[in-house]
Amino acid sequence: MSAPLIExxxxxxxxxxxxxxxxxxxxxxPGEILGLLGENGAGKTTLMxxxxxxxxxxxxxxxxxxxxxxxxxSADALAAGIGMVHQHFHLAxxxxxxxxxxxxxxxxxxxIDRAGGLARLKEIGRQHGLSLDxxxxxxxxxxxxxxxxxxxxxxxxxxxxxxxxxxxxxxxxSEVDGLFAALRSxxxxxxGIIFISHKLNEVRALxxxxxxxxxxxxAGRVDHPAETTSAEMARLMCGHEIVPPTREVSTPGxxxxxxxxxxxxxxxxxxxxxxxxxxxxxxxxxxxxxxxxGQRALADVISGMLPPRxxxxxxxxxxxxxxxxxxxxxxxLGRIPEDRMTTGLVTNLxxxxxxxxxxxxxxAFSRKGxxxxxxxxxxxxxxxxxxxxxxxxxxxxxxALSGGNLQKALLARELAFDPKVLIVSQPTRGLDIGAAxxxxxxxxxxxxxxxxxxxxxxxxxxxxxxxDRIAVMYEGxxxxxxxxxxxxxxxxxxxxxxxxxxA
Amino acid sequence: MSAVFEQIxxxxxxxxxxxxxxxxxxATLGEMFSERAGVLNLGIEGIMLLCAMAGFTAASLSxxxxxxxxxxxLVGALMGALHAFFTxxxxxxxxxxxxxxxxxxxxLAYFLYRLIFGQQSVxxxxxxxxxxxxxxxxxxxxxxxxxxxxxxxxxxxxIAVPLAAFVLYRTPWGLSVRMVGENPRAADSAGVSVIATRxxxxxxxxxxxxxxxxxxxxxxxxxxxxxxxxxxxxxAIALVVFGRWDPWRSAGAxxxxxxxxxxxxxxxxxxxxxxxxxxxxxxxxxxTIVAMAFMSRNAVAPSALLKPFRREER
Numbered sequence: 001m002s003a004p005l006i007e008x009x010x011x012x013x014x015x016x017x018x019x020x021x022x023x024x025x026x027x028x029x030p031g032e033i034l035g036l037l038g039e040n041g042a043g044k045t046t047l048m049x050x051x052x053x054x055x056x057x058x059x060x061x062x063x064x065x066x067x068x069x070x071x072x073x074s075a076d077a078l079a080a081g082i083g084m085v086h087q088h089f090h091l092a093x094x095x096x097x098x099x100x101x102x103x104x105x106x107x108x109x110x111x112i113d114r115a116g117g118l119a120r121l122k123e124i125g126r127q128h129g130l131s132l133d134x135x136x137x138x139x140x141x142x143x144x145x146x147x148x149x150x151x152x153x154x155x156x157x158x159x160x161x162x163x164x165x166x167x168x169x170x171x172x173x174s175e176v177d178g179l180f181a182a183l184r185s186x187x188x189x190x191x192g193i194i195f196i197s198h199k200l201n202e203v204r205a206l207x208x209x210x211x212x213x214x215x216x217x218x219a220g221r222v223d224h225p226a227e228t229t230s231a232e233m234a235r236l237m238c239g240h241e242i243v244p245p246t247r248e249v250s251t252p253g254x255x256x257x258x259x260x261x262x263x264x265x266x267x268x269x270x271x272x273x274x275x276x277x278x279x280x281x282x283x284x285x286x287x288x289x290x291x292x293x294g295q296r297a298l299a300d301v302i303s304g305m306l307p308p309r310x311x312x313x314x315x316x317x318x319x320x321x322x323x324x325x326x327x328x329x330x331x332x333l334g335r336i337p338e339d340r341m342t343t344g345l346v347t348n349l350x351x352x353x354x355x356x357x358x359x360x361x362x363x364a365f366s367r368k369g370x371x372x373x374x375x376x377x378x379x380x381x382x383x384x385x386x387x388x389x390x391x392x393x394x395x396x397x398x399x400a401l402s403g404g405n406l407q408k409a410l411l412a413r414e415l416a417f418d419p420k421v422l423i424v425s426q427p428t429r430g431l432d433i434g435a436a437x438x439x440x441x442x443x444x445x446x447x448x449x450x451x452x453x454x455x456x457x458x459x460x461x462x463x464x465x466x467x468d469r470i471a472v473m474y475e476g477x478x479x480x481x482x483x484x485x486x487x488x489x490x491x492x493x494x495x496x497x498x499x500x501x502x503a
Numbered sequence: 504m505s506a507v508f509e510q511i512x513x514x515x516x517x518x519x520x521x522x523x524x525x526x527x528x529x530a531t532l533g534e535m536f537s538e539r540a541g542v543l544n545l546g547i548e549g550i551m552l553l554c555a556m557a558g559f560t561a562a563s564l565s566x567x568x569x570x571x572x573x574x575x576x577l578v579g580a581l582m583g584a585l586h587a588f589f590t591x592x593x594x595x596x597x598x599x600x601x602x603x604x605x606x607x608x609x610x611l612a613y614f615l616y617r618l619i620f621g622q623q624s625v626x627x628x629x630x631x632x633x634x635x636x637x638x639x640x641x642x643x644x645x646x647x648x649x650x651x652x653x654x655x656x657x658x659x660x661x662i663a664v665p666l667a668a669f670v671l672y673r674t675p676w677g678l679s680v681r682m683v684g685e686n687p688r689a690a691d692s693a694g695v696s697v698i699a700t701r702x703x704x705x706x707x708x709x710x711x712x713x714x715x716x717x718x719x720x721x722x723x724x725x726x727x728x729x730x731x732x733x734x735x736x737x738x739a740i741a742l743v744v745f746g747r748w749d750p751w752r753s754a755g756a757x758x759x760x761x762x763x764x765x766x767x768x769x770x771x772x773x774x775x776x777x778x779x780x781x782x783x784x785x786x787x788x789x790x791t792i793v794a795m796a797f798m799s800r801n802a803v804a805p806s807a808l809l810k811p812f813r814r815e816e817r
Binding site: 099 | 673674675677678679681682685686688689690691692693694695803806814
């Protein structure tokens with residue numbers, strides 16, 4: 001093997017008392033794809049931010065092609081040939097593709113060098129098979145295309161090493177294949193790639209070598225990820241065995257939620273077009289689909305935030321007359337919204353307030369028209385204990401909690417009231433294996449108690465594990481529904497692209 | 504009625520529009536640069552007043568009008584740097600600091616003016632800029648006397664608009680300004696200094712506000728009074744929104760406002776004497792509000808406007 005392109009030696013970085021990275025060594029050779037695996041908070045992103053110059057390490061050194069370099073900011077990193085595709089894209093939506101590429105590039109005789117930029121873009125397109133219309137505003141690009149733009153941006157600046165932070169989290173399965181093909185081709189041409197992920201199957205499929213981080217330290221190195229079992233790598237990541245929960249066989253009861261011919265008018269996102277579906281008591285219905293195909297409208301209708309234009313909905317046998325979150329809640333609906341931080345809770349208020357938010361003013365939490373702080377606090381304390389929500393106490397600012405603990409809090413606030421139907425969107429997005437496992441177990445327990453659950457998600461493996469049936473959404477319609485026994489990732493993936501329809 | 508009409512729409516009317524639009528155009532372009540970089544500058548009203556005073560004083564003491572303009576531009580840039588220090592370097596609230604800068608600059612302007620000129624029964628005045636006809640062009644009928652027989656500062660404003668558009672859309676610096684105003688993190692990760700770019704944009708904006716102030720006391724009124732700016736800075740903030748943060752549209756917005764203002768001035772002077780003049784004074788502002796209500800619904804501000812940028816923040 002040739003000399004390493006990049007070598008990090010003994011990197012240590014602390015935030016206050018927390019050691020995010022401790023004595024981490026890591027190297028990437030030209031043409032190598034290195035997997036960086038670890039749970040949330042294991043220190044993957046911190047390590048890469050050190051490499052990209054966003055954080056200064058407390059100790060350790062970075063060598064580029066054998067020579068020590070000091071990287072104080074992203075300009076230094078770019079100059080050293082390090083490019084990074086962040087998890088949250090660093091693009092300006094209202095500027096064009098070309099303008100986003102040319103930012104920070106010196107111009108030609110005082111002007112932006114458009115011609116040079118276009119030529120370079122074409123060259124990258126030819127070399128790596130990555131192309132985009134240079135004059136489109138970024139806001140007109142799909143998420144996959146924006147990611148491609150980020151990769152092109154790094155190559156545009158002459159990156160020899162490309163860091164991708166959880167690049168597949170935002171992609172549909174078919175887009176993931178395209179990304180992998182592009183990454184393999186780039187590696188074949190001598191680029192080094194660091195691929196950050198917590199998805200084991202992806203790391204095994206793509207990478208040549210893999211470093212596993214746990215609590216900021218290297219927990220293990222895997223030389224042939226493709227030949228190592230997922231269970232072995234999961235053990236390295238978590239420090240203990242992870243057994244996926246099993247779904248007991250059960251006989252679903254009567255329908256607890258029925259949508260009949262629902263269409264919505266245009267609102268933010270794709271509207272629903274003639275959607276009919278049902279969920280029975282003791283059943284989990286998965287909703288698969290590439291994001292942006294009407295899932296948000298579906299969640300909004302079912303949770304009462306978006307009244308349909310036509311069609312009807314029944315909850316536990318009662319036809320919904322008034323579409324409002326409170327009215328549906330009264331009929332027995334529980335809801336866990338997609339975005340914990342914006343629609344889920346109020347990050348600047350105490351956790352306890354967020355935990356009673358949907359029921360403020362109800363008998364349980366008020367007295368004579370005023371809030372009952374004692375009851376609110378008692379409720380929160382009880383749930384914090386029951387769900388093992390790690391936090392200093394019920395009065396802590398909700399935003400200070402980790403994603404997994406917030407999700408537990410949201411789950412607790414719904415499940416405490418025994419909903420007949422539960423609608424959840426992206427229940428484990430951004431959560432690590434342990435927290436995801438906890439959420440899954442709770443869903444299965446609710447199912448055993450006779451609750452009907454709708455899970456909207458993009459992680460097909462998760463949907464297959466949880467669901468009794470899976471419906472696929474495409475362009476605002478239900479493209480088909482499969483019993484999970486008949487469903488495979490490949491088949492669902494096809495249906496998600498609109499290629500196959502089933503009744 | 505037709506007599507009133509004729510009295511309003513003379514050749515002088517067009518010239519008046521251009522003259523009224525000039526300080527607004529400078530101020531609007533200045534505010535636009537600042538806002539495109541993500542920094543709202545509510546200090547504009549006070550900065551214009553202080554620069555109007557500084558320009559007038561420098562011209563009056565030195566006897567050189569251009570020295571006065573230079574003084575106004577420098578003071579404007581300095582006040583821009585002050586606002587940038589608070590909002591960009593320290594990341595403080597742009598609203599609060601902007602209002603603070605306006606109050607501070609206004610107070611400073613009054614104070615220094617009193618200190619230098621004392622209390623006089625007749626306010627001191629200077630011999631201001633004179634119109635400079637451009638050969639040949641000023642002979643064009645109608646347009647010639649209105650546009651090409653103006654103050655040099657007017658010509659400067661006319662040049663400033665395409666120049667601002669060129670800088671903003673065609674130069675690497677302009678791209679950096681737009682990028683730090685849309686997504687500073689993207690600019691940062693591309694190796695562009697967000698702090699430096701914002702500082703530069705706000706300072707340039709302040710300098711342009713300085714030109715606006717200079718025009719008022721050295722070309723339009725040739726004297727400094729406490730009400731010399733009288734809301735033109737606030738209007739410029741509205742015109743930036745109305746012009747959707749674009750130099751051409753902003754200049755157009757300034758012209759439109761100037762048209763209504765020139766119109767109301769003439770209506771005051773014309774035979775409509777039974778209406779109190781204050782009613783006419785309100786017209787341009789009513790126009791601004793109505794225009795904003797209809798035209799600015801789809802206007803989208805730079806995404807990072809009002810948002811301070813800090814580096815090591817997760």
